[in-house]
Amino acid sequence: MDAASEALKKHREWQGKLETVNKMPIETADDLSIAYTPGVAAPCLEIARDPSLSYVYTGRGHTIAVISDGSAVLGLGNIGPEAGMPVMEGKCVLFKALSGLDAVPLVLDTQDTDRLVDVISALAPSFGGINLEDIAAPRCFEVERRLKEQLDIPVFHDDxxxxxxxxxxxxxxxxxxxxxxxxxxxxxxxxxxxxxxxxxxxxxxxxxxxxxxxxxxxxxxxxxxxxxxxxxxxxxxxxxxxxxxxxxxxxxxxxxxxxxxxxxxxxxxxxxxxxxxxxxxxxxxxxxxxxxxxxxxxxxxxxxxxxxxxxxxxxxxxxxxxxxxxxxxxxxxxxxxxxxxxxxxxxxxxxxxxxxxxxxxxxxxxxxxxxxxxxxxxxxxxxxxxxx
CATH class of the missing domain: 3.40.50.720 (NAD(P)-binding Rossmann-like Domain)
Structure with missing residues (x-):
């Protein structure tokens, strides 16, 4: 098999390797009232009282962010965030297939260490863990070190x-x-x-x-x-x-x-x-x-x-x-x-x-x-x- 040609064909066909699938039906007024307003206010208030309950009432506890700045993608080098997205999507597919965890691919349009740390820190309440991916050395060391100091969720630079x-x-x-x-x-x-x-x-x-x-x-x-x-x-x-x-x-x-x-x-x-x-x-x-x-x-x-x-x-x-x-x-x-x-x-x-x-x-x-x-x-x- 010519893997490169087949990959181009399939990626064009897929237009992304991930999709969002609802866990609940939205077919009746009761469905809407429970999944969204007014019922959703109840878990919101519980989490506001105790933020750790975000692991109980949302998908945070089984969701990973896969994050790259596109600076060291595979063996291809600094090809940029957009070009790194197929890899991040692929990583998310592997998370789901092999561990059952949900994962979200995120590529950031900055290679500034301070800005990377600030943006990723701001995203942290949405996720149970951060998988840093394809960030060039030596920046990757500093980004991971600072995030680990700031956040109370797992941060792991897989490379x-x-x-x-x-x-x-x-x-x-x-x-x-x-x-x-x-x-x-x-x-x-x-x-x-x-x-x-x-x-x-x-x-x-x-x-x-x-x-x-x-x-x-x-x-x-x-x-x-x-x-x-x-x-x-x-x-x-x-x-x-x-x-x-x-x-x-x-x-x-x-x-x-x-x-x-x-x-x-x-x-x-x-x-x-x-x-x-x-x-x-x-x-x-x-x-x-x-x-x-x-x-x-x-x-x-x-x-x-x-x-x-x-x-x-x-x-x-x-x-x-x-x-x-x-x-x-x-x-x-x-x-x-x-x-x-x-x-x-x-x-x-x-x-x-x-x-x-x-x-x-x-x-x-x-x-x-x-x-x-x-x-x-x-x-x-x-x-x-x-x-x-």
């Missing part, structure tokens, strides 16, 4: 944390299968996803993580973003310098969240025995899977659905938000992210792991529910819920 959670789950299984302990891990791409992956892997006990961008191996003397600066003292314990090629010599793991075709077979050959390669740039991976395999890669994952071991955020965000909203969580904290990693990795029993099967498919029934249960439990245990 950072969703990616980090699924990569961590896949890597946990890959390391078990390859029987690697204390691996040297190279992350190529030091934007929002790369920094979040590094942080979560370090938090899960990995000791030797090297972060690489266009400048080469990140070191403290370089000009760094706020996200990179916050990590730099925890990275690269052996003090390596140089290029991506230098970083990969003797490494155990390559995690690519960068650009297509920038890793050579010689780089893979220079890695340690049984190298693990997650080439996740989309739509073109850092190295083609067949080339990585020919160079000796033991386990290969990509972000694509047409290769084994698809490492996809879809495994994370539906269940994470479902669990957060089910528990009445006021945020998505580190404990909840860690719970999501463990839930996803445990979907495949250790005895069933294979080089071409180290991460469960996002379409496997029950994955989102499994993640949701773990996340909800972690929210309760870490004390970030409105109610017990």
């Amino acid at each position: 950072q944390h969703g990616t980090a959670i699924v990569v961590s789950a896949a890597l946990e299984n890959a390391l078990k299968l390859a029987k690697k302990e204390n691996p040297r891990i190279v992350i190529n791409g030091a934007g929002s996803a790369g920094c979040a992956i590094a942080r979560l892997l370090l938090d899960r006990g990995q000791k030797d993580v090297i972060l690489v961008d266009r400048q080469g191996i990140l070191t403290p003397d370089m000009e760094l973003t706020s996200g990179q600066r916050a990590l730099i003292d925890r990275l690269n314990p052996s003090g390596r310098t140089g290029t991506l090629q230098d970083a990969l010599a003797g490494a155990d793991v390559l995690i690519g969240v960068s650009a297509g075709h920038i890793v050579s077979q010689d780089m893979i050959r220079s890695m340690n025995e049984k190298p693990i390669v997650f080439a996740m740039a989309n739509p073109t991976p850092e190295i083609e899977p067949e080339d990585a395999a020919a160079a000796g890669a033991y386990i290969i994952g990509t972000g694509r659905s047409d290769h084994p071991n698809q490492i996809n955020n879809l495994l994370a965000f539906p269940g994470i938000f479902k669990g957060a909203l089910d528990a009445g969580a006021t945020e998505i904290n580190d404990a909840m992210k860690q719970a999501a990693v463990s839930a996803i990795s445990s979907c495949i029993p250790e005895e069933d792991l294979r080089p071409d099967h180290i991460i469960v498919s996002a379409l496997t029934p029950g994955v989102a529910d499994r993640v949701a249960r773990a996340v909800a439990q972690a929210a309760v245990q870490s004390g970030v819920v409105r109610h017990a």
Whole structure:
């Protein structure tokens, strides 16, 4: 199938992937009186007395806002809010299909940090959670940080944390299968996803993580973003310098969240025995899977659905938000992210792991529910819920 041509055809046919469907009939005067005036005044007054009842008398408790400024859409870059809308609509469709949550796509015509924070904060009373999407680094770090400080609902930048959670789950299984302990891990791409992956892997006990961008191996003397600066003292314990090629010599793991075709077979050959390669740039991976395999890669994952071991955020965000909203969580904290990693990795029993099967498919029934249960439990245990 020519996916691009078919997508154009179907999007033109659909004219949007979402529609509003009423839960109640509006056929009689009584229907009108209950759903709207005068009856609707009763729940309005109850909510005015206690705003938390908005979770009881409206759809807020099962509705997510999917919000972007269009500055980092897929691998397409800063293509603007209107062009980002098909992606936001698609994300909302996935929320409904996999978690049962309703989601509303919103694209904002500003890339100013202060204005983004102000607008999203003003929208918050309509929603149970905020999914930030396709906002470029380093702005995404500041927007998320400030919103989390201001709001009492979950705020989650999926490009950072969703990616980090699924990569961590896949890597946990890959390391078990390859029987690697204390691996040297190279992350190529030091934007929002790369920094979040590094942080979560370090938090899960990995000791030797090297972060690489266009400048080469990140070191403290370089000009760094706020996200990179916050990590730099925890990275690269052996003090390596140089290029991506230098970083990969003797490494155990390559995690690519960068650009297509920038890793050579010689780089893979220079890695340690049984190298693990997650080439996740989309739509073109850092190295083609067949080339990585020919160079000796033991386990290969990509972000694509047409290769084994698809490492996809879809495994994370539906269940994470479902669990957060089910528990009445006021945020998505580190404990909840860690719970999501463990839930996803445990979907495949250790005895069933294979080089071409180290991460469960996002379409496997029950994955989102499994993640949701773990996340909800972690929210309760870490004390970030409105109610017990």
